[in-house]
Amino acid sequence: MEVDNILQPIYGYDKKDIVLTGLARYDGxxxxxxxxxxxxxxxxxxxxxxxxxxxxxxxxxxxxxxxxxxxxxxxxxxxxxxxxxxxxxxxxxxxxxxxxxxxxxxxxxxxxxxxxxxxxxxxxxxxxxxxxxxxxxxxxxxxxxxxxxxxxxxxxxxxxxxxxxxxxxxxxxxxxxxxxxxxxxxxxxxxxxxxxxxxxxxxxxxxxxxxxAYDDRNSCERIYHEVKRFLDEKN
Known part of the structure; x- marks a missing residue:
């Protein structure tokens, strides 16, 4: 449901722009x-x-x-x-x-x-x-x-x-x-x-x-890996 929520037209995102990681602040x-x-x-x-x-x-x-x-x-x-x-x-x-x-x-x-x-x-x-x-x-x-x-x-x-x-x-x-x-x-x-x-x-x-989607308090780690993957693909 987190993805469905952020894909509402008001936010202006396409599905391809969204990666499901969870919010970093939730880890604390x-x-x-x-x-x-x-x-x-x-x-x-x-x-x-x-x-x-x-x-x-x-x-x-x-x-x-x-x-x-x-x-x-x-x-x-x-x-x-x-x-x-x-x-x-x-x-x-x-x-x-x-x-x-x-x-x-x-x-x-x-x-x-x-x-x-x-x-x-x-x-x-x-x-x-x-x-x-x-x-x-x-x-x-x-x-x-x-x-x-x-x-x-x-x-x-x-x-x-x-x-x-x-x-x-x-x-x-x-x-x-x-x-x-x-x-x-x-x-x-x-x-x-x-x-x-x-x-x-x-x-x-x-x-x-x-x-x-996640309840493990590992969102920061997922975000790190997704950013790294994105940068690796660009280079």
Missing amino acids: LVNNDKKQILITPTWRRDVVNNGVACEKKTHNDYFKKSTYFKIYNDLINNLTLIETAKRTGYQIIYLLHPAMSSQSVDFDRNDYVQILEATGDMSYEKILTESSLMVTDYSGVQFDFAYMRKPVVYYHPDALPPFYEEGVFEYETMAFGEICKQEDVLIKTLCEYMENDCRCKEYYKERADRFF
């Missing part, structure tokens, strides 16, 4: 569970200054009035979620997308949820490997998490329009976990996972098994 994804819940939604163009994902943003005063802010501020301050995490021994991290990091000051703080900005010296690998479960909407790091066969729960509130390229990854049939559209359903789902040690459900594990 070894589960090191620290009983940690990671909440990490993607960004939205309409709530940041200068709607380009890769550029550093200045603070947007409008952000606190946005539906996006209200939804995620309510989530990270949900008392049921916090009490269940405390009782079951889980920590909660809310990791902002790099394009949203300048808005971190807007969120209401509590003693149990750590709000992190995405900075240049931050290790995504460390956060991902140490987390037990991920909550996201459309972020690409869902694939890194699913590669480790750890549970992903999607939050697609009706009040926020979808933010992904249709036809690339079909969430209804390919998602690596439950899709929740209401906060109460999401909270119930997360609490059930924490009560059961955040074990990945077999149904979603099998989806990940079908999606990833």
